[in-house]
Each structure stands twice: as structure tokens, then as C-alpha cells.
Amino acid sequence: MNYVASDLKVVGTRPVRPDGVDKVTGRAVFAADTRAAGMLWGKIKRSPHAHARILSIDTSKAAALPGVKAVVTAADFPDIPSEEAFVGEGPMNFRDLALNVMARSKALYEGHAIAAVAATTQEIADRALELIDVQYEVLPFVIDVEAAMAPDAPILHDDLFTAGVNPKAEKPSNIAKVVTFKKGDVEAGFKDAEVVVEGRYTTQPVHQAYIEPHACLASYQPDGQVSIHASSQGHFMVRAYTAKLLGMDMANIRVNPAEIGGGFGGKTLIYLEPVAVALSKKAGRPVKIQMTREEVFRGSGPTSGATVEVKIGAKKDGTIVAAQQVLKYQAGAFPGSPIGPGCMCGFAMYDLPNVDVVGYDVVSNRPKVAAYRAPGAPITSFAVESAIDDLARKLGMDPLTLREKNAAKNGTKTHYGPVHQNIGFTAVLDAVKAHPHWKTPVKDGQGRGLAVGFWFNIGGESTATVHVNEDGSVTVATGSPDIGGSRASMGMMVAEVLGIDVARVKATVADTASIGFTHLTGGSRVTFATGMAATQAAEKVVDDLKKRAAATWEIPVEAVEWKDGKAYPAGSNAGAFEPLDLAALALKAARTGGPIVAEVSVNAQGAGAGFGAHICDVSVDKETGHVTIERYTAVQDVGRAIHPSYVEGQIQGGAAQGIGWALNEEYIYNAKGQMENPGFLDYRVPVASDVPMIEAVLVEVPNPRHPFGVRGVGEVPIVPPMAAIGNAIKSATGVRMPDLPMSPPKVRAALDAAG
Amino acid sequence: MAKQHVTAVINGEETEFLCETQQTMLDVLRDVIGLTGSKEGCASGDCGACSVIVDGRLVCSCLMLGVEAEGKTITTIEGVADGETLHPVQQKFLEHAALQCGFCTPGLIVAAKALLDENPNPTETEARYWLAGNLCRCTGYDKVIRAVMDAAAVMRGEAAR
Ligand code: FES
Numbered sequence: 001m002n003y004v005a006s007d008l009k010v011v012g013t014r015p016v017r018p019d020g021v022d023k024v025t026g027r028a029v030f031a032a033d034t035r036a037a038g039m040l041w042g043k044i045k046r047s048p049h050a051h052a053r054i055l056s057i058d059t060s061k062a063a064a065l066p067g068v069k070a071v072v073t074a075a076d077f078p079d080i081p082s083e084e085a086f087v088g089e090g091p092m093n094f095r096d097l098a099l100n101v102m103a104r105s106k107a108l109y110e111g112h113a114i115a116a117v118a119a120t121t122q123e124i125a126d127r128a129l130e131l132i133d134v135q136y137e138v139l140p141f142v143i144d145v146e147a148a149m150a151p152d153a154p155i156l157h158d159d160l161f162t163a164g165v166n167p168k169a170e171k172p173s174n175i176a177k178v179v180t181f182k183k184g185d186v187e188a189g190f191k192d193a194e195v196v197v198e199g200r201y202t203t204q205p206v207h208q209a210y211i212e213p214h215a216c217l218a219s220y221q222p223d224g225q226v227s228i229h230a231s232s233q234g235h236f237m238v239r240a241y242t243a244k245l246l247g248m249d250m251a252n253i254r255v256n257p258a259e260i261g262g263g264f265g266g267k268t269l270i271y272l273e274p275v276a277v278a279l280s281k282k283a284g285r286p287v288k289i290q291m292t293r294e295e296v297f298r299g300s301g302p303t304s305g306a307t308v309e310v311k312i313g314a315k316k317d318g319t320i321v322a323a324q325q326v327l328k329y330q331a332g333a334f335p336g337s338p339i340g341p342g343c344m345c346g347f348a349m350y351d352l353p354n355v356d357v358v359g360y361d362v363v364s365n366r367p368k369v370a371a372y373r374a375p376g377a378p379i380t381s382f383a384v385e386s387a388i389d390d391l392a393r394k395l396g397m398d399p400l401t402l403r404e405k406n407a408a409k410n411g412t413k414t415h416y417g418p419v420h421q422n423i424g425f426t427a428v429l430d431a432v433k434a435h436p437h438w439k440t441p442v443k444d445g446q447g448r449g450l451a452v453g454f455w456f457n458i459g460g461e462s463t464a465t466v467h468v469n470e471d472g473s474v475t476v477a478t479g480s481p482d483i484g485g486s487r488a489s490m491g492m493m494v495a496e497v498l499g500i501d502v503a504r505v506k507a508t509v510a511d512t513a514s515i516g517f518t519h520l521t522g523g524s525r526v527t528f529a530t531g532m533a534a535t536q537a538a539e540k541v542v543d544d545l546k547k548r549a550a551a552t553w554e555i556p557v558e559a560v561e562w563k564d565g566k567a568y569p570a571g572s573n574a575g576a577f578e579p580l581d582l583a584a585l586a587l588k589a590a591r592t593g594g595p596i597v598a599e600v601s602v603n604a605q606g607a608g609a610g611f612g613a614h615i616c617d618v619s620v621d622k623e624t625g626h627v628t629i630e631r632y633t634a635v636q637d638v639g640r641a642i643h644p645s646y647v648e649g650q651i652q653g654g655a656a657q658g659i660g661w662a663l664n665e666e667y668i669y670n671a672k673g674q675m676e677n678p679g680f681l682d683y684r685v686p687v688a689s690d691v692p693m694i695e696a697v698l699v700e701v702p703n704p705r706h707p708f709g710v711r712g713v714g715e716v717p718i719v720p721p722m723a724a725i726g727n728a729i730k731s732a733t734g735v736r737m738p739d740l741p742m743s744p745p746k747v748r749a750a751l752d753a754a755g
Numbered sequence: 756m757a758k759q760h761v762t763a764v765i766n767g768e769e770t771e772f773l774c775e776t777q778q779t780m781l782d783v784l785r786d787v788i789g790l791t792g793s794k795e796g797c798a799s800g801d802c803g804a805c806s807v808i809v810d811g812r813l814v815c816s817c818l819m820l821g822v823e824a825e826g827k828t829i830t831t832i833e834g835v836a837d838g839e840t841l842h843p844v845q846q847k848f849l850e851h852a853a854l855q856c857g858f859c860t861p862g863l864i865v866a867a868k869a870l871l872d873e874n875p876n877p878t879e880t881e882a883r884y885w886l887a888g889n890l891c892r893c894t895g896y897d898k899v900i901r902a903v904m905d906a907a908a909v910m911r912g913e914a915a916r
């Protein structure tokens with residue numbers, strides 16, 4: 001059924017989330033909060049070198065230390081062959097993942113896991129790590145993306161040959177892949193252009209910086225069964241990867257979804273679980289591993305840093321006739337940067353006749369990148385949206401008008417193939433135009449920037465179960481970890497369909513042995529895909545309830561209707577019966593067919609793409625180069641907001657992360673290829689005093705492919721901020737900042753250079 | 756080395772525990788006493804997830820030794836509510852949806868309570884600077900600040916609970 005045009009009672013309201021009290025009282029159990037009888041503490045030894053051959057590992061002294069119960073190295077894991085798979089948020093090679101979890105012959109970055117111990121206390125485990133003797137042959141390393149592409153660069157993988165080139169590569173290279181997209185004739189387009197802008201932009205790798213470090217508790221039983229408590233964006237993902245890396249049957253692994261303290265894409269792959277299981281197997285006791293913050297920075301994935309060249313040509317009236325991009329994305333130590341989306345998202349907002357995009361996926365001696373909110377899109381958009389701003393200036397045109405003129409609409413064919421359908425970009429731009437922030441003149445001494453952003457959003461496989469309990473209350477179970485309020489939205493959609501008070505519905509997250517397969521929480525898919533499964537399960541329950549009422553009244557089921565949580569005889573011919581509510585039907589369940597339960601699994605298609613536009617006012621301290629965000633408004637097409645507060649929260653949080661990416665966050669490496677700022681003091685994420693209130697404006701263009709019109713919302717908001725801020729700085733100072741972060745020293749230097 | 760015996764009042768209860776001299780108060784709370792509401796986000800005093808109130812002062816428990824608790828009165832997130840009744844800050848966090856993942860939430864609530872104990876009528880700027888030691892990566896702080904300001908109004912008797 002489709003409820004887009006229905007009069008809704010629950011959807012669109014703001015109830016307290018079902019797991020709220022647990023989380024404000026300290027009761028919620030995250031992975032690091034779990035314990036087990038006889039539990040040991042696991043710790044990981046990491047490479048101090050950016051690039052080194054591992055000559056030998058002697059663990060005998062560590063193993064002999066009293067209190068140490070197990071030591072493992074790569075020799076304790078199967079050496080698995082290369083195999084591409086799709087388990088996480090993007091393609092992943094199982095062999096690369098295995099080698100990232102535990103280095104075999106080479107350490108490929110500072111922080112790469114080399115060995116692990118389990119001991120009775122954390123202190124003993126730490127001492128044991130120091131007793132592990134690793135002999136290295138230190139190799140030349142390369143950190144920067146363009147340096148890694150140079151012909152004489154140190155090579156990370158002898159068996160890595162550039163894919164996507166013709167003729168086939170003959171020598172190993174750090175360029176894992178070349179991606180190209182072409183539409184029309186870009187050369188002809190530029191010949192036609194009357195105004196051309198060009199720029200070269202760089203972005204730094206930034207960490208997802210979830211406040212909860214990775215953690216898990218694993219217990220291996222003598223019969224080969226394993227139980228894992230993990231904080232992750234997908235417990236089915238944890239099961240699949242752990243099984244593969246250890247050569248186990250999935251049925252022997254049960255993963256319990258602990259609460260997750262932020263992920264933003266960074267918990268869509270694993271680091272610890274196979275290690276904890278291997279240690280537990282060896283020690284015969286449960287093992288908990290939790291990373292320190294330093295390990296999170298040194299050993300887990302940021303997103304790519306990149307170099308992006310962009311060139312755009314337009315007619316004098318603002319019509320863009322040609323657009324070109326060359327993107328070089330760092331993948332970290334193993335292939336797999338988000339170069340694909342990088343090549344697609346930059347120009348996806350526009351209707352362009354001639355486009356040419358080339359992207360490079362490049363390995364270097366840094367931690368393997370992990371997904372981070374709209375992976376790849378913020379980087380490419382920083383470049384494109386800065387260039388569009390330059391174009392508007394060169395044309396003497398309002399930046400909003402220029403975007404309106406070239407905006408993608410329904411039916412626009414993208415340069416990467418698909419045709420945009422059911423998109424709300426025009427509505428977003430209309431909302432910007434109508435917004436008081438846009439209409440208010442810029443304050444003296446400040447500057448204003450505008451930038452737009454796009455993300456595909458995904459659907460995919462999800463399972464939900466709706467149980468009507470004996471008293472008429474309802475339990476909804478899904479396989480989607482609740483990363484930011486999804487229990488609330490699941491409960492609300494089910495309550496809406498059943499026509500009952502949302503307080504009567506409780507949503508939970510079920511473990512891998514208790515519910516059907518569910519793809520991880522990523523790609524902004526949960527409210528869309530898992531919400532679709534939950535909605536359909538609730539509809540099945542309604543059908544079942546109608547049948548039971550029909551049987552009770554001995555009338556045909558077609559003569560029963562379900563309204564406001566009750567079965568009614570439909571029309572006067574059906575007979576005069578008192579309506580039966582959920583509680584009454586639940587009470588009689590045993591006599592009308594048994595438990596009232598429905599489980600629905602979907603492979604949801606038609607996730608509506610999302611578009612956003614951010615307006616930002618800044619002031620720039622000319623003495624220090626410090627940029628203050630004075631006012632920030634984020635407009636986004638959200639399809640339909642199930643719980644508007646959590647939708648706004650996604651937008652505000654994404655914008656704040658973008659502000660950090662724009663102004664402060666970066667990895668600082670020393671001459672040895674070691675990270676110098678692996679802590680929150682020196683890797684500075686925004687704090688409360690760094691940001692203003694962030695106004696989230698929800699535009700609702702319903703997605704017809706979802707029963708309530710939902711489209712994903714979590715990723716779009718991190719796409720526009722960097723360019724919005726850069727454009728505001730340009731407007732305030734006349735200076736274009738092409739390199740992130742736009743930190744005080746850089747802004748100050750740019751202002752000085754400009755005189 | 757022999758463990759130290761420590762006596763402190765934790766969440767209103769006289770509590771005795773044994774700890775290693777080098778053990779932090781955060782580790783004592785989480786691993787010795789079993790109060791896991793205080794979180795470890797950094798163990799270096801930079802994230803505030805471990806915030807507790809010690810003798811009326813807001814402290815990062817990861818920067819305090821367990822032995823320093825001797826004779827002190829400590830409030831952790833588990834002691835902020837009054838039995839079944841949530842503290843206004845907790846209530847307003849729920850109403851304003853001031854949490855997404857909830858990992859920073861215990862520390863933010865403890866820090867906000869400490870703020871309002873000291874300054875019942877903070878400006879938005881004062882609240883932002885007071886809470887600048889508590890990192891939240893999910894919310895962008897907007898709803899957090901609104902919740903704290905609203906809780907302050909409730910505690911002053913100017914707004915409905
Ligand atoms: S854990 Fe204490 S401040 Fe981060």
C-alpha cells in the first residue's frame with residue numbers, strides 16, 4: 001500500500017525514541033560495556049613503520065609472561081585467496097581485508113596490525129605486546145597520492161596492476177584502477193564556451209571520528225560455536241567477514257548487535273572480531289578487545305584525501321556546455337577508495353551536454369580508507385561547487401540563478417548513465433530562494449556561500465518481524481543496527497499501519513540468529529529499505545487480523561475493514577458487530593490460528609536520490625586567519641520525514657562534520673611516515689563552541705517507491721559544507737581557498753599572499 | 756603490587772573498592788564497580804565521554820586515579836536521575852532528540868548538570884563553551900544546546916517540565 005497521500009497520525013510526529021531512557025541514564029550497552037565470566041583482554045601490536053617487510057616475529061617471551069593466555073599472528077589465520085565480494089558499503093576484496101586485519105609479509109602503514117595477545121589484565125597485555133620481537137626490513141614509503149602515482153614511487157603491492165587501462169598494464173603500480181565517464185563531446189563543448197573556469201583542489205583524509213572506539217567481545221566454544229558482541233553498522237556484515245577470514249561456517253557464528261557509538265561508514269568493515277575469536281579459541285576463554293583512540297586513528301580507516309582538477313565552460317547566459325574533471329583518490333594501503341562515486345557525484349546535480357571525467361584509485365602507505373558518509377561525494381563536490389561559484393562570479397551572475405539554470409531535473413541523463421527520476425532538486429533550490437537566510441542581506445564584514453550536493457542513497461536487503469503480543473502491544477524486530485534513532489522510525493511506521501498509539505510499539509534490533517538477513521546500516525538505506533520491510537510486515541499482520549475478525553463474525557474477509565487499530569464490519573450488509581481491537585484479537589489468538597506474527601524480507605529498489613543546498617555566512621579574522629561560521633542553513637529534500645527531529649539531527653550532524661572537514665581536520669605525518677596527531681587534542685573535530693545553531697529545512701518531495709515516501713537523508717548533508725564555506729570565505733575576503741582544511745595558518749597565508 | 760583500598764560516596768552510596776595505584780577512576784567505575792555508563796572515548800581528557808562530578812566539580816574520570824577518590828563524593832550518569840524521575844536535562848535530551856548514537860550522551864548530561872548546578876541561567880554562548888570539552892560527532896550540537904537551555908528554564912521554573 002502507499003500512504004503518501006493518506007492522512008497520517010504517527011508519521012511526522014516527534015515521539016521519544018524507545019531506547020531513549022536507556023541512553024540518557026547510562027544503561028545502554030555498547031560493545032565495550034559487555035563482560036563475560038573468565039574474560040581476557042586482547043590487545044594488538046602494530047607496526048611503527050609506514051612500510052616494512054616482516055622478517056620474523058618471535059612471540060615466545062610474550063607467551064611466557066604470567067597472565068598471558070594466547071598470542072596470535074597471521075600464521076594463526078587462513079591465508080585466503082583474492083576474492084571480490086560485496087558485503088559492506090562497497091566492493092571489498094577478502095584477501096585485502098584479511099591482510100588489513102593482520103599483516104602477513106609486509107606492514108603497509110604505521111599502525112598496521114602485526115600480532116595480538118590475550119591476558120588476564122590490560123596491563124599484562126600491554127607488557128606482553130612489548131615482549132613480542134618483530135624484525136623488520138624497513139622499506140621506502142609513500143604517503144601522498146600524487147607521489148604514489150609517480151613512475152619511480154615505492155610500490156606497495158607487487159601483484160597490483162592498474163585495472164581499466166588499455167593496453168593492459170605490464171608493471172605493478174600503485175594506481176589500482178582508472179575510471180572514466182564520458183558524455184557528448186567535451187572538446188567541442190569547450191570550443192563553444194564563452195567563459196571557462198579552472199581549478200585544482202586538494203582535500204585531506206579525514207576520520208569518521210565516532211566517539212566510540214571499535215570494540216568487541218568474542219567467545220569461542222569447544223564445539224566450534226562462536227558468539228560475538230560487536231558495535232558495528234551491520235552484525236550480518238561482521239558475521240560474513242569473520243566467517244570468511246577464519247574459514248568458519250556462518251551458522252556457527254552468532255553476532256549480537258551491541259549499541260553502536262557512531263559509525264558514519266567507518267564501522268562497515270571489521271578490524272577486531274576475527275582476532276578476538278582466534279585469541280579466544282587459543283585461550284579457551286572469552287576475549288574482549290577495544291581500541292584506544294590512538295589505535296582508531298592509526299589503524300582504522302579515514303576517507304580519502306584527494307587531488308581534483310576541474311574545468312567548466314559556459315555560455316554568457318550561464319548555460320554550461322562542457323565539464324571536465326580529473327580525480328586522484330587515496331585508497332590507503334589497499335585498493336578501494338570511493339573513486340567511483342567521486343567520478344559520478346560532482347556533476348550529478350547538473351544537466352550537462354558534454355562531460356569527461358577520469359578518476360584514479362591510488363594506494364599509499366596510510367590506513368586503508370573506509371566509507372565515510374556519502375563516500376567520495378564531498379571531495380568531488382568541494383572542487384565542482386567551488387568552480388561553479390567562480391563561474392558565477394566570472395559571469396556576474398547570482399550563484400543560485402546559475403545553479404537553477406543548469407539544475408538536473410526529472411529526465412536528465414547523468415554523465416554516468418542513469419536518468420534522474422523522482423528527484424526534488426528544483427524544490428530544494430526553490431526553498432533556498434524563499435528562505436529568510438538567503439533573502440537577508442549579508443552582514444557587513446561577512447561573506448556568504450552557497451553549495452549544493454547529491455547522493456544516490458541505496459535500498460537492498462532487509463528483514464523485519466512484527467509480533468502482536470498477547471496483550472495487544474507490539475514488538476518490531478529488524479536486522480538493522482540503530483545508529484541514530486531507527487528504532488523510533490520503525491516503531492512509528494508500524495504504529496501508523498496498525499492504527500495504534502506508538503507507545504504500544506517497541507522496536508528492537510535482533511541478532512544474526514534471530515532474524516533474516518539484513519544488509520548493513522549504510523547508504524542511508526535503513527528507513528527506506530528496513531522501513532519498507534517493517535511496513536509490509538505490519539500490513540501482513542493487518543490482513544491476518546482481518547481474517548481472524550471475519551472468522552469470529554463468520555463473514556467474508558472482504559467485509560472487514562481495519563481502521564484506527566480496530567476491525568470493523570464494512571458497510572451495513574456485513575452485519576452489526578462490535579469492532580474488535582488489537583488487544584481483543586490478541587487475547588483470542590490461540591483460538592483463531594495461533595501467534596500473530598509476520599516476517600517480511602525485501603530487496604528494496606528505488607531509493608530516491610537526495611539533493612541538498614547549504615547556505616553559510618562566515619566572518620574571517622584577518623589577523624589570525626580564523627574563520628567563524630556565523631549562520632548556517634541546510635536545505636534538503638528528505639522525501640518524507642518519519643520522525644522530523646531525527647531527520648533534522650542527521651542534517652545538522654552531517655553539516656557539522658563537513659564544517660570540521662572544511663576548517664580543521666587533517667592527518668599530519670612526520671618524515672618517517674608516522675601520524676603525528678592521533679588524538680582529539682590535535683585532530684580537532686568541531687566542539688560546541690565552534691558551530692552555531694544549524695537550521696535544517698526539510699523539503700518533502702515524496703519518493704513514490706516507498707510506502708511513506710521516504711528517501712535516505714543521512715549522507716547528503718556532508719556533501720555541500722566544504723564548498724559552501726570556501727565560497728563564503730571567497731565572498732568575505734576575495735580569496736579562493738583551494739586546499740583543505742581552510743585552517744587559520746592557511747587562510748592567513750592566503751590573505752597575506754593576496755595582499 | 757598490593758591493591759589499594761578506597762572508600763568513596765558514589766551516587767549517594769558509600770562504596771568500597773580495591774584498585775591498582777595506576778588505575779584510572781574511569782577504569783574503576785567501568786571494570787571494578789561495573790558502572791559502565793561513563794564511556795571511554797579517548798582516555799586523554801579530550802572527549803568528555805567519561806565526565807563525572809567529584810565534590811561538585813566536573814572531572815574527566817579518565818584523568819583521575821581511582822585512589823584519588825578516597826573520601827570524595829562522586830556522581831556518575833547512573834546517579835543523575837532521582838530513582839524513576841529523570842533529571843530535567845535527561846528529560847529534555849529525550850524531548851529534543853539531543854542524541855543519535857548516545858555514546859557521548861552520559862558525559863554531556865553530567866557536564867550539563869554540572870553547568871546548571873553552577874550557573875542556572877547560562878547564555879547559549881556560555882553553554883557552548885562549558886560543553887566544549889564534550890565531543891559529539893552525531894548531532895552538530897544544535898539539539899544538545901536547545902535541550903540544555905530548555906532544561907535550565909525548567910529548573911528555574913520558567914518552563915514546563
Ligand atoms: S575518555 Fe575521558 S575525556 Fe575522553
Ligand code: FES
Binds near residue numbers: 262859893
Ligand atoms: S550522539 Fe553520537 S556522539 Fe553524540
